[in-house]
Amino acid sequence: xxxxxxxxAHSTERALSTNKVLKNTYMLLSAxxxxxxxxxxxxxxLAVPPWMYMASVIVAMVLGIFVLPRTASSSSGIGVLFLxxxxxxFGLGAILTLYLKLPHGPQVIGTAFAGTGxxxxxxxGYALTTKRDFSFMGGFLFAGIMxxxxxxxxxxFLAMPALSLAVSGAIILLMSGFILFDTSRIINGGETNYIMxxxxxxxxxxxxxxxxxxxxGIMSDD
Amino acid sequence: MELFLKxxxxxxxxxxxxxxxxxxxxxxxxxxxxxxxxxxxxxxxxALVAGFVALLVAMVR
Numbered sequence: 635x636x637x638x639x640x641x642x643a644h645s646t647e648r649a650l651s652t653n654k655v656l657k658n659t660y661m662l663l664s665a666x667x668x669x670x671x672x673x674x675x676x677x678x679x680l681a682v683p684p685w686m687y688m689a690s691v692i693v694a695m696v697l698g699i700f701v702l703p704r705t706a707s708s709s710s711g712i713g714v715l716f717l718x719x720x721x722x723x724f725g726l727g728a729i730l731t732l733y734l735k736l737p738h739g740p741q742v743i744g745t746a747f748a749g750t751g752x753x754x755x756x757x758x759g760y761a762l763t764t765k766r767d768f769s770f771m772g773g774f775l776f777a778g779i780m781x782x783x784x785x786x787x788x789x790x791f792l793a794m795p796a797l798s799l800a801v802s803g804a805i806i807l808l809m810s811g812f813i814l815f816d817t818s819r820i821i822n823g824g825e826t827n828y829i830m831x832x833x834x835x836x837x838x839x840x841x842x843x844x845x846x847x848x849x850x851g852i853m854s855d856d
Numbered sequence: 857m858e859l860f861l862k863x864x865x866x867x868x869x870x871x872x873x874x875x876x877x878x879x880x881x882x883x884x885x886x887x888x889x890x891x892x893x894x895x896x897x898x899x900x901x902x903a904l905v906a907g908f909v910a911l912l913v914a915m916v917r
Binding site for chain 1 (some may be wrong): 858861862863864865866868869871872873874875876877879880883884885889890891894898900901902904905906908909912913915916917
């Protein structure tokens, strides 16, 4: 006969475990975002050239594909994550230096920053409070990523502003979907590794910020 | 230098396309299917995000 006490204890244990992953994820996310911002500040002080952004992103992506998955189950994964986010922040500083030279550059940066924060907080709050499991979006989101990356590869060489705008818009929507997807997976126990969970959410925030910066930069009158 | 970086970026993004394709296949084969009302629950917040971005664009113009 099924033991009801076991069922209650088991589900309480699962809820505690999920809350722990959620807490660790948001704490690590906060720390990596602050570190990234500090590295961006350092990069701006050093006035690094614009090509540093592409170089940093390339190295960060390679680390994210080949190194982080292998170290995510140990404490060295935290170091690798800080290395990745530090590199991305350092590269971001090169882009921000360019934007600050525009007449309304500081306004564009501030608007993109606030907009990114509100989008992330709004979507996270929605995913945390709704009862729905957004894991069903996995196939759709990864298909979208494939299409966007293929178009972005073409645009690296074509350099068409209209295509850049379209790619940035698509990235914002895709990354918003990923915030719902990743947060839902943490809540429902689909993601139990807080390092990989943090990496996913960080990339969503970073990509939304960069894309917003691009859209607002193109659409402003500068 | 810039051409080298563009080629390197294209190569790394090509790798990302490959990994995204693998993830897509796995989620299509083993991922849960949408229940009634799930897609509406996604489209609404994404539409709000799109509207919010349009508002931000209007603010900077």
